[in-house]
Amino acid sequence: TQLLEQSPQFLSIQEGENLTVYCNSSSVFSSLQWYRQEPGEGPVLLVTVVTGGEVKKLKRLTFQFGDARKDSSLHITAAQPGDTGLYLCAGVNNAGNMLTFGGGTRLMVKP
Amino acid sequence: DARVTQTPRHKVTEMGQEVTMRCQPILGHNTVFWYRQTMMQGLELLAYFRNRAPLDDSGMPKDRFSAEMPDATLATLKIQPSEPRDSAVYFCASGFSLTGELFFGEGSRLTVL
Numbered sequence: 591t592q593l594l595e596q597s598p599q600f601l602s603i604q605e606g607e608n609l610t611v612y613c614n615s616s617s618v619f620s621s622l623q624w625y626r627q628e629p630g631e632g633p634v635l636l637v638t639v640v641t642g643g644e645v646k647k648l649k650r651l652t653f654q655f656g657d658a659r660k661d662s663s664l665h666i667t668a669a670q671p672g673d674t675g676l677y678l679c680a681g682v683n684n685a686g687n688m689l690t691f692g693g694g695t696r697l698m699v700k701p
Numbered sequence: 702d703a704r705v706t707q708t709p710r711h712k713v714t715e716m717g718q719e720v721t722m723r724c725q726p727i728l729g730h731n732t733v734f735w736y737r738q739t740m741m742q743g744l745e746l747l748a749y750f751r752n753r754a755p756l757d758d759s760g761m762p763k764d765r766f767s768a769e770m771p772d773a774t775l776a777t778l779k780i781q782p783s784e785p786r787d788s789a790v791y792f793c794a795s796g797f798s799l800t801g802e803l804f805f806g807e808g809s810r811l812t813v814l
Binding site: 620621623625630631632633634635638678680682686687688689691692693694 | 705743744746792794799800802803805806807808
């Protein structure tokens with residue numbers, strides 16, 4: 591089983607601060623997805639990264655896939671209360687037939 | 702606006718009762734997943750189907766859980782008998798492949814007393 595460790599598990603910050611959350615594994619993934627889940631709803635896909643070293647930006651969110659495709663990070667600039675939620679990474683194994691979710695980072699941005 | 706629809710949204714039941722959760726995947730999606738989410742365990746994969754055929758249900762307690770897709774517009778997850786440890790939010794998700802983007806429903810929150 592390929593495990594994805596996300597850190598930190600919980601993060602509480604003030605509006606306007608920057609933050610980075612991490613998704614790490616000892617296994618290589620062919621691609622990695624990031625989802626955000628708001629209270630009372632299901633996760634929603636934010637981005638998929640495929641190439642080692644790839645960087646994708648979505649407004650104030652920057653996603654990076656590690657060079658070795660074993661880890662990924664999500665950086666949020668000038669966090670807003672609307673960014674509050676559970677951030678989940680999910681990796682696709684090299685065989686391309688399994689998607690594994692990490693445990694998530696629960697983010698709270700206070701006004 | 703295509704979306705995955707789950708019913709019921711909330712269910713409170715007593716230990717030993719049968720619980721059935723239903724999911725209508727997005728039309729055209731051929732892969733359907735059932736997940737369970739708790740604070741302690743996070744998002745756990747219970748079972749998934751491709752073209753209505755069950756591919757893997759190794760994540761489910763076989764003695765009490767069963768998952769079926771009677772047709773392309775309906776997936777069901779049944780728990781019989783239910784136990785307090787089954788209390789969780791159960792999500793259905795659909796997509797075009799095992800590893801592509803997943804579209805999740807809003808979940809069914811189950812409380813077993």
